[in-house]
Amino acid sequence: METRLADWIRDTDAGREADAILRSCVHCGFCNATCPTYQLLGDELDGPRGRIYQIKGVLEGAPATRTTQRHLDRCLTCRACETTCPSGVQYGRLLEIGREVVDARVARPLGERLARALLREGVSRRRLFAFGVGLARRLGPLLPARLRAKLGDRGRTGSAPTTRHARRVILLTSCSQDALLPSIDRAAVRVLDRLGVSAIVEPRAGCCGALSAHLSDPNGARAAARRNVDAWWGHVAAGAEALVMTASGCGVQVKDYGHLLAAEPAYAERAARIAALTRDLSEWLREHGRMPRHDLAAPVTVAFHAPCTLQHGQKLVGVVEPILEGLGARLVPVAGAHLCCGSAGSYSLLQPALASALRDAKLESLTAHAPSVILSANVGCIAHLGAAARIPVRHWIEWVEERLHADGRSG
Ligand code: SF4
Ligand code: SF4
Incomplete structure (x- = not known):
């Protein structure tokens, strides 16, 4: 035009x-x-x-x-x-x-400004958010039902591997995921360990900046990118093979670091290198992993919900599904699989009516063929769908780890 x-x-x-x-x-x-x-x-x-x-x-x-x-x-x-x-x-x-x-x-009403500032500052500060989630879980019944349902159960994280492998990847632990469902990244670390790869979690790295970017705070998004590039660069220089994520919402943001910092000479090159090394965990497994096949007598019926940040943002379509099928999942068809579940970062909190309508429609299509579990690839979708689903909603890597454990094989 x-x-x-x-x-x-x-x-x-x-x-x-x-x-x-x-x-x-x-x-x-x-x-x-x-x-x-x-x-x-x-x-x-x-x-x-x-x-x-x-x-x-x-x-x-x-x-x-x-x-x-x-x-x-x-x-x-x-x-x-x-x-x-x-x-x-x-x-x-x-x-x-x-x-x-x-x-x-256009000035926003005070209530909106406060809600957005709280989300931007509260969720992206890892310790503050973890403290808030812990407090909210204790307050439980006093919270609005919508918020209470999202908090879910922290779950068991299990032990961390102690072996140090020559092959290493950096793992970004999503700030909200770390507080809400820390078992996801712990499962990822153990699966990588089974494959002979150590996962480095760099404590100086923080929020990827996606929330700031979505809430019209580009300076905040760039500051987060700079901090993370600084935090990860030593590991990249020391030979880390990739930067791996289990939250597709973080992955799509970090893959954009090259673009985000392109105008900053002190960061442009490193940011582009970090972005090029970034992989969703499923993508990395496809390229480097040796996932075992496991033909079960009684396959498990699974519905896979592909987050928008995975299928539209990162253009990764049909990457998780073969991993699940290789471990005995019978995937059910999901109508409207391209449509958002309504989670969309902070959207479900800022636009609750639309988000609930989208979730209802998504759950209807996910459960139409009676799966026993819904698997997904982003903590936001898992918390949002899990708050209203009648069957478990989990991250696919946790399910994979359980299958590997049950099978007793390391691939
Ligand atoms: S599909 Fe939409 S965005 Fe693309 S060219 Fe047509 S109107 Fe424009
Ligand atoms: S809600 Fe509609 S306009 Fe917005 S990103 Fe999704 S498809 Fe595009």
């Missing part, structure tokens, strides 16, 4: 990037067909094409309004529209730019 960006943004990095993205859109509207908010609300302004038009208008000088802000807020950042778009429009990047510009011009 043709563009005439306003003087105040045209010659900036963000302006040039937004202009190129806008020009690649041919406004065909195919993306609306796979947009969860358009499907739910039926309003063009709550679909990708309508949001692109609204961002274009603001960047061309139209006033940003509270209504524009609301339509952009309702976007899940799921990026299903990117997967569908035949023209390769980078909607996610455009949305980040649009949200930043709109939020700089």
